[in-house]
Amino acid sequence: MTVTKSDSAAAAAAAGRRPLLRRPDKPVQASVIVILLLFVLFVLPSLMSGYYTGYMTLAAIYSVVCLGLGLLVGRVGLYSLGQGAVVQIGAWTGARLLYGTGQPFAVVVIEAGLVTMLIGMAIGLPALRLRGLYLALITLMFAGAITVVLATVNFPNGGGGFTGYNGGSLHIPPIRRPSIAGTESAYFRYAVVVAIIMFVLVYAHLRTRPGRAWAAIRQSEPAALAAGINTWFYKLWAWALASFITGVAGAVLAAEYQHLYSINFATQDSIILLAVVLMGGVYTLWGAVIAALLMQLLPGWLQSLGVSYAWLDILFGIGVLQVLTTAPTGIADQFPKDMKRLGRFLWRQVHRPSARGAPGTSGPPGAPAAGSPGGGAP
Amino acid sequence: MIEVENLTVRYGGVTSLDSMNLVFEKGICGLIGPNGAGKTTFFNVLSGFVRPASGTVRAFGDDLLTMPHYRRARWGVRRSFQTEQAIEELTVYDNVAMVHSPLRGSARRADALAAIEFTGGGLSPYARVGTLGAGQRRLVEVARAVAGKPRLILLDEPAAGLPDEETAHLAAVLRAIPSHTGALTILVDHDMSLVSAVCETTAVLDFGKLIASGPTAAVLRDENVMRAYLGTAEVAT
Numbered sequence: 001m002t003v004t005k006s007d008s009a010a011a012a013a014a015a016g017r018r019p020l021l022r023r024p025d026k027p028v029q030a031s032v033i034v035i036l037l038l039f040v041l042f043v044l045p046s047l048m049s050g051y052y053t054g055y056m057t058l059a060a061i062y063s064v065v066c067l068g069l070g071l072l073v074g075r076v077g078l079y080s081l082g083q084g085a086v087v088q089i090g091a092w093t094g095a096r097l098l099y100g101t102g103q104p105f106a107v108v109v110i111e112a113g114l115v116t117m118l119i120g121m122a123i124g125l126p127a128l129r130l131r132g133l134y135l136a137l138i139t140l141m142f143a144g145a146i147t148v149v150l151a152t153v154n155f156p157n158g159g160g161g162f163t164g165y166n167g168g169s170l171h172i173p174p175i176r177r178p179s180i181a182g183t184e185s186a187y188f189r190y191a192v193v194v195a196i197i198m199f200v201l202v203y204a205h206l207r208t209r210p211g212r213a214w215a216a217i218r219q220s221e222p223a224a225l226a227a228g229i230n231t232w233f234y235k236l237w238a239w240a241l242a243s244f245i246t247g248v249a250g251a252v253l254a255a256e257y258q259h260l261y262s263i264n265f266a267t268q269d270s271i272i273l274l275a276v277v278l279m280g281g282v283y284t285l286w287g288a289v290i291a292a293l294l295m296q297l298l299p300g301w302l303q304s305l306g307v308s309y310a311w312l313d314i315l316f317g318i319g320v321l322q323v324l325t326t327a328p329t330g331i332a333d334q335f336p337k338d339m340k341r342l343g344r345f346l347w348r349q350v351h352r353p354s355a356r357g358a359p360g361t362s363g364p365p366g367a368p369a370a371g372s373p374g375g376g377a378p
Numbered sequence: 379m380i381e382v383e384n385l386t387v388r389y390g391g392v393t394s395l396d397s398m399n400l401v402f403e404k405g406i407c408g409l410i411g412p413n414g415a416g417k418t419t420f421f422n423v424l425s426g427f428v429r430p431a432s433g434t435v436r437a438f439g440d441d442l443l444t445m446p447h448y449r450r451a452r453w454g455v456r457r458s459f460q461t462e463q464a465i466e467e468l469t470v471y472d473n474v475a476m477v478h479s480p481l482r483g484s485a486r487r488a489d490a491l492a493a494i495e496f497t498g499g500g501l502s503p504y505a506r507v508g509t510l511g512a513g514q515r516r517l518v519e520v521a522r523a524v525a526g527k528p529r530l531i532l533l534d535e536p537a538a539g540l541p542d543e544e545t546a547h548l549a550a551v552l553r554a555i556p557s558h559t560g561a562l563t564i565l566v567d568h569d570m571s572l573v574s575a576v577c578e579t580t581a582v583l584d585f586g587k588l589i590a591s592g593p594t595a596a597v598l599r600d601e602n603v604m605r606a607y608l609g610t611a612e613v614a615t
Contacts, residue, residue: 212476215467223463228451228478
């Protein structure tokens with residue numbers, strides 16, 4: 001058997017000592033994350049030009065959007081093609097409240113999240129009775145509808161009334177930013193901090209009862225039902241959580257753009273979102289970060305090279321095909337494995353005289369991922 | 379005690395259970411029958427996946443069929459599946475603690491760990507189920523079934539596909555379930571040696587009809603049962 005006696009004895013002892021700790025900690029991974037975050041917060045802003053700061057801020061914001069979609073797809077098995085519209089709802093609400101009220105920025109961000117959550121749930125209530133392709137279709141229709149509605153109503157620009165839109169105004173005041181984050185790089189830090197909080201929120205969910213319920217629902221709804229999990233309720237919970245964090249991201253996005261126009265948003269953004277989320281990897285939280293960098297940083301980089309970013313649509317199409325056919329776990333899981341395999345290959349090339357013959361000791365490449373995700377990088 | 383009265387289930391034109399009348403007293407009861415006899419359908423009725431056309435099921439005085447399916451776990455219904463359904467992504471502990479039960483906090487944690495220890499087999503609570511072998515995954519399902527104060531445990535072919543020594547371990551675990559949990563356990567299996575080793579009483583279904591029930595040894599010698607299994611003639615009841 002795979003589990004040795006000492007292993008289970010040590011685990012039982014650990015259980016007696018610290019029952020709250022359900023899994024052994026991963027100190028290496030934790031410290032890598034902390035160092036990376038410190039680098040992003042304190043070193044990176046001074047290294048980046050203003051051009052890239054803008055793109056990195058968008059990437060930080062969209063990492064939260066991708067996190068929400070990754071949660072739905074990877075953890076619960078709900079395919080939504082409407083997340084782009086959910087971002088728009090958050091952005092609209094955030095912009096409206098920032099123009100219309102004097103509340104602190106952080107409060108507005110949370111309110112935008114809550115409003116988006118309520119609207120998302122109102123759509124989720126009927127939509128979650130469907131699944132698979134039909135859920136994807138209905139959410140895509142919803143995304144289209146929201147885009148049309150917002151193209152008609154327009155985003156607020158400091159006008160009066162409910163919509164806050166004043167078509168005739170020549171001077172449009174910018175959407176305000178928090179007082180502590182007036183400059184570009186300060187606002188980048190602010191967006192990263194918001195993203196960190198959202199990641200922690202989702203991580204806390206995944207490690208506790210909802211996470212267990214979602215994992216059960218994704219693998220086997222009968223098993224989940226037999227364990228007494230109210231699958232409909234937990235699906236709606238996942239939907240609400242994803243809507244909330246996406247709404248929060250939308251509000252932060254509104255203040256990043258400072259002027260919002262409906263042409264900034266297109267229905268196909270929702271499809272691009274699903275594509276990059278699948279490419280990044282839906283089974284780890286890192287996947288959301290990779291997806292956001294693919295979606296937001298790559299266009300900026302290509303543009304600075306003078307390449308049309310329309311090429312990205314083709315690239316993403318190929319990427320999704322690759323994910324669906326050969327690497328369902330996405331870049332976040334596949335890349336470290338590939339690097340390890342490359343390392344082994346190079347090692348064998350160098351040490352050819354002492355060739356170990358059969359490479360079978362390293363296990364077939366298609367074997368289920370036994371190692372911890374993301375922990376494979378040397 | 380489970381009292382089943384006139385339970386009938388139809389899928390379209392197929393009558394999967396035909397006015398079944400049966401009482402499960404206590405301990406471990408076997409439920410056997412050829413393929414398609416309605417054993418899994420019966421389990422599906424008890425766990426709420428299938429709505430019967432008619433009939434009642436009273437479990438320890440409560441009407442089981444009026445409960446929504448996700449409430450039944452909290453009431454005390456547990457089940458395992460013919461194709462093993464341990465959740466690969468989660469650890470053994472999470473798989474067991476997943477069950478909704480009246481227990482809370484540290485009592486729940488202790489209960490889950492006790493259930494894992496009860497099933498034995500060298501299960502580590504922190505191992506991911508995806509890394510375990512078939513026998514251990516079956517044990518995870520059994521651990522989930524005995525966790526959280528169960529009252530009725532339904533095991534659907536828990537020994538399917540297991541080698542002999544693992545089946546022997548499983549049989550020992552199953553025999554200990556009634557004294558460990560006090561729950562009524564119903565075991566469906568095709569392995570007659572397992573059924574006769576574990577179950578005090580056994581009921582036999584054939585084409586949705588109950589054809590025999592009573593002490594296991596007597597039932598397995600019953601002429602109707604032999605005929606149903608060998609398939610020589612349509613069984614008249």
